[in-house]
Amino acid sequence: MGEVRWCLDFSYVEASRRWQDGAVVFHPLSGDTFELNGLADYLLCCLDGQPPQTTESLIVQAAALYVEIEELPRIVGDTLHSLQECQLVRAL
Amino acid sequence: MRRLYHPDADGDSTWYFELGTFTVELTSRVDTVKKWIPFLYQPFRETVARPAFIDFRIRVERSASLRRWVRPQVNFYLDGFAPFKPLPARQAVPLFEWGLNWCIANQYHRYLHFHAAGVEKNGVMVILPAPPGSGKSTLAAALMQHGWRLFSDEILMVEPSTARAIPIGRPVNLKNESIDLLHQIFPQAQLTEKFYDTSKGVVALMKPTAETASRASVGAMPTHIITPRYLPGSTLSVSACRKPAAFMALIGNSFNYHIHGKAGFDTACRLVDRCDCFTLEYSRFEEVFEFFDGLCEGSRGG
Numbered sequence: 001m002g003e004v005r006w007c008l009d010f011s012y013v014e015a016s017r018r019w020q021d022g023a024v025v026f027h028p029l030s031g032d033t034f035e036l037n038g039l040a041d042y043l044l045c046c047l048d049g050q051p052p053q054t055t056e057s058l059i060v061q062a063a064a065l066y067v068e069i070e071e072l073p074r075i076v077g078d079t080l081h082s083l084q085e086c087q088l089v090r091a092l
Numbered sequence: 093m094r095r096l097y098h099p100d101a102d103g104d105s106t107w108y109f110e111l112g113t114f115t116v117e118l119t120s121r122v123d124t125v126k127k128w129i130p131f132l133y134q135p136f137r138e139t140v141a142r143p144a145f146i147d148f149r150i151r152v153e154r155s156a157s158l159r160r161w162v163r164p165q166v167n168f169y170l171d172g173f174a175p176f177k178p179l180p181a182r183q184a185v186p187l188f189e190w191g192l193n194w195c196i197a198n199q200y201h202r203y204l205h206f207h208a209a210g211v212e213k214n215g216v217m218v219i220l221p222a223p224p225g226s227g228k229s230t231l232a233a234a235l236m237q238h239g240w241r242l243f244s245d246e247i248l249m250v251e252p253s254t255a256r257a258i259p260i261g262r263p264v265n266l267k268n269e270s271i272d273l274l275h276q277i278f279p280q281a282q283l284t285e286k287f288y289d290t291s292k293g294v295v296a297l298m299k300p301t302a303e304t305a306s307r308a309s310v311g312a313m314p315t316h317i318i319t320p321r322y323l324p325g326s327t328l329s330v331s332a333c334r335k336p337a338a339f340m341a342l343i344g345n346s347f348n349y350h351i352h353g354k355a356g357f358d359t360a361c362r363l364v365d366r367c368d369c370f371t372l373e374y375s376r377f378e379e380v381f382e383f384f385d386g387l388c389e390g391s392r393g394g
């Protein structure tokens with residue numbers, strides 16, 4: 001399976017707010033607002049260049065969603081695709 | 093709010109209401125309107141002059157033609173335009189209240205609107221967002237009779253620049269079993285007659301308390317967002333609500349979030365930032381009062 005590269009589209013993610021228990025993000029073009037789970041928020045942060053970006057912290061985020069380690073690549077891919085559908089990230 | 097009553101020579105009566113930040117002119121010659129509007133808005137002090145600017149110019153009038161005599165009907169007009177189908181004449185008073193809600197929700201976008209009740213006491217200001225049928229009007233009316241100041245039972249307005257709640261404090265629209273229940277618990281509560289066979293069942297309107305009316309132009313910073321749910325037979329149950337979930341529930345109950353765009357998002361964020369968020373299931377008012385009064389106590393202690 002070919003590797004997909006993802007990038008954060010800053011023109012789309014105009015506003016977001018993070019609390020300890022999750023995050024919401026506003027999409028200005030549609031006016032839609034999305035609630036992100038911890039993993040989606042973490043992936044957005046990674047694409048935004050914000051630390052932490054270690055595998056260990058990714059596993060912690062995934063564990064909060066009860067994801068087995070072997071399922072991690074699939075769940076990360078699914079999450080990025082759902083972020084793409086929300087137009088919050090772009091596949092290169 | 094201020095009010096001014098002006099009877100015309102041709103039988104029309106006109107009232108002017110200044111509801112905090114907007115003005116309403118109501119003209120009608122329908123007997124039930126003439127009877128109950130002065131009763132409902134009596135707690136608000138009289139205005140001495142016609143307001144310089146009217147935001148909503150409303151007429152509630154009987155339909156012309158045969159409908160004047162056969163199953164009489166009334167129409168609601170905003171600037172001469174009738175946005176609704178006519179209703180039976182005996183529903184003229186609820187029609188005015190519902191119509192004014194429609195005017196505010198659809199045309200008054202200076203503020204962010206939430207489908208929520210709001211109450212305040214000793215600086216503790218609680219937003220109660222909930223969809224129709226969840227008992228928020230009944231809860232708001234009960235809290236008002238218990239000494240809390242009513243901001244609204246239906247549309248809570250929040251100023252985008254400050255996230256400050258703006259009171260409307262109009263009569264509370266009670267439905268079906270709530271009417272007798274509240275009258276039984278609060279015999280001092282002043283209600284209109286019952287209006288039967290409306291689209292919402294039996295309806296009666298509760299007059300705002302003096303506390304609500306006397307501070308109708310005083311806003312407050314929200315401190316709590318509590319999503320209420322009436323569950324018959326249940327004991328009081330209060331659960332902390334995740335902030336993102338509270339945020340999504342709040343904007344899901346907004347009438348004009350989409351119109352405010354980024355400013356609406358920022359305002360809702362500020363509200364959730366500064367408020368404690370809970371969900372509340374209840375069936376007995378005594379337990380609810382104890383919980384709400386506890387919020388005031390906690391506020392004093394904190």
